Amino acid sequence: MTSVSSPPRTIRIGSRKSQLALVQTYWVREQLQKSFPEINFEVHTMSTQGDKILDVALAKIGDKGLFTKELEVGMLNQEIDFAVHSLKDLPTNLPEGLTLAAITERENPADALVLHEKHKGLTIENLPAGAVIGTSSLRRLAQLRHKFPHFTFKDIRGNLNTRMAKLDAGEYDALILAVAGLERLGMGDRVHQILPKEVSLHAVGQGALGIECRADDQELISLLKAIEHPETRDRCLAERAFLRDLEGGCQVPIGVNTEIENGNLTLSGIVASVDGQKLVQDTVSGPAANAEALGTELANRLRQQGAQEILNAIFAEIQRGS
Numbered sequence: 001m002t003s004v005s006s007p008p009r010t011i012r013i014g015s016r017k018s019q020l021a022l023v024q025t026y027w028v029r030e031q032l033q034k035s036f037p038e039i040n041f042e043v044h045t046m047s048t049q050g051d052k053i054l055d056v057a058l059a060k061i062g063d064k065g066l067f068t069k070e071l072e073v074g075m076l077n078q079e080i081d082f083a084v085h086s087l088k089d090l091p092t093n094l095p096e097g098l099t100l101a102a103i104t105e106r107e108n109p110a111d112a113l114v115l116h117e118k119h120k121g122l123t124i125e126n127l128p129a130g131a132v133i134g135t136s137s138l139r140r141l142a143q144l145r146h147k148f149p150h151f152t153f154k155d156i157r158g159n160l161n162t163r164m165a166k167l168d169a170g171e172y173d174a175l176i177l178a179v180a181g182l183e184r185l186g187m188g189d190r191v192h193q194i195l196p197k198e199v200s201l202h203a204v205g206q207g208a209l210g211i212e213c214r215a216d217d218q219e220l221i222s223l224l225k226a227i228e229h230p231e232t233r234d235r236c237l238a239e240r241a242f243l244r245d246l247e248g249g250c251q252v253p254i255g256v257n258t259e260i261e262n263g264n265l266t267l268s269g270i271v272a273s274v275d276g277q278k279l280v281q282d283t284v285s286g287p288a289a290n291a292e293a294l295g296t297e298l299a300n301r302l303r304q305q306g307a308q309e310i311l312n313a314i315f316a317e318i319q320r321g322s
């Protein structure tokens with residue numbers, strides 16, 4: 001039995017090995033260490049399936065939890081106590097026995113335009129026709145194709161450094177990447193334009209960190225509340241409820257935007273076909289305390305506008321392995 005007077009425990013944090021994952025995990029550790037100097041926080045790294053198959057087209061695998069599964073198994077086996085995830089990589093339905101204990105303050109959740117230096121000074125609106133735009137995300141692809149059909153879109157894989165090297169080598173004219181990832185890796189100066197929500201709605205949970213642990217570890221769950229950011233949590237819970245109700249993973253063309261003002265949450269969402277031809281979007285708003293109900297309401301509205309047919313066509317294509 002644990003009691004208030006028991007000696008402080010060692011808490012094992014699980015992380016992927018990627019540079020971004022480690023930056024995020026050590027940031028979480030630092031925040032917790034400030035609040036709980038008497039506790040020993042250890043970082044344990046693990047490779048996930050997603051880390052091992054980065055060269056293949058992840059978007060076409062359609063599997064959820066590519067970057068989280070091994071960490072979740074580690075928690076259930078008591079090898080680690082909690083895991084730090086990019087929230088957008090964490091599926092909306094967690095395995096039995098695990099819980100999303102805290103969501104930390106989000107960085108700018110928007111997508112960024114990163115240009116080859118020969119295009120310096122341009123924006124997405126005035127890049128020349130035929131420009132080769134690199135993205136691995138169906139969500140970015142669908143929205144940009146819809147608005148900028150005159151660009152050429154090309155898949156890109158690998159970690160951030162690999163992608164930047166391909167851009168600098170001239171394989172692409174521009175890349176679309178998350179502002180948050182670039183900022184965390186000290187590459188914020190490579191952001192040429194933060195894409196406005198009229199151009200690209202970001203991924204669910206983008207820019208926030210999700211901390212997952214065993215659902216029965218009450219002591220740890222209370223500790224983790226120390227680094228929760230309530231406004232980010234409300235926004236992300238609305239976004240995740242929307243995604244869960246549409247049964248979409250992080251690999252489908254679903255985008256969102258959220259804002260909170262005076263306790264009022266506004267959630268916008270978009271569902272698009274990969275070719276950018278079909279697109280439905282809407283906005284709901286209400287008390288932030290009802291975050292998840294707002295996500296459900298938006299999912300219902302978009303379904304009435306044909307979102308399910310768009311998604312079913314994409315799932316069928318993934319199933320065919322095309």
Ligand SMILES: NCc1[nH]cc(CCC(=O)O)c1CC(=O)O
Pocket residue numbers: 086087088089176177178180181205206207208
């Ligand atoms: N899909 C990969 C991924 N997962 C998390 C981030 C970093 C941004 C974030 O924390 O949301 C990225 C890179 C990107 O989308 O450019």
